[in-house]
Amino acid sequence: MIIPESIEFEEGIFNEIYHQIDESFCNDEIRFIFIYGGSSSSKTFSYVQRTIIYMMEGQGNNSLIFRKFSTDINSSVFEDFIL
Numbered sequence: 410m411i412i413p414e415s416i417e418f419e420e421g422i423f424n425e426i427y428h429q430i431d432e433s434f435c436n437d438e439i440r441f442i443f444i445y446g447g448s449s450s451s452k453t454f455s456y457v458q459r460t461i462i463y464m465m466e467g468q469g470n471n472s473l474i475f476r477k478f479s480t481d482i483n484s485s486v487f488e489d490f491i492l
Contacts, residue, residue: 424454426446427451430442434459444456460474
């Protein structure tokens with residue numbers, strides 16, 4: 410299997426919050442990323458997008474996603490990963 414060093418996308422295809430998450434992902438000094446905002450602001454979806462791209466880049470790192478209430482994981486985060 411060939412793993413690309415990086416994957417490039419056109420900037421306009423992602424929501425603005427995605428780019429903020431991307432900056433945090435690329436900063437080695439940041440260990441935790443806390444995302445907050447209004448309902449339907451694409452927080453979960455943008456984080457899932459960045460996490461999937463991160464895994465596809467083959468960096469050999471792990472990600473662990475928490476929610477304030479664990480009952481929300483199946484109906485939000487997990488659903489976005491399997492879309």
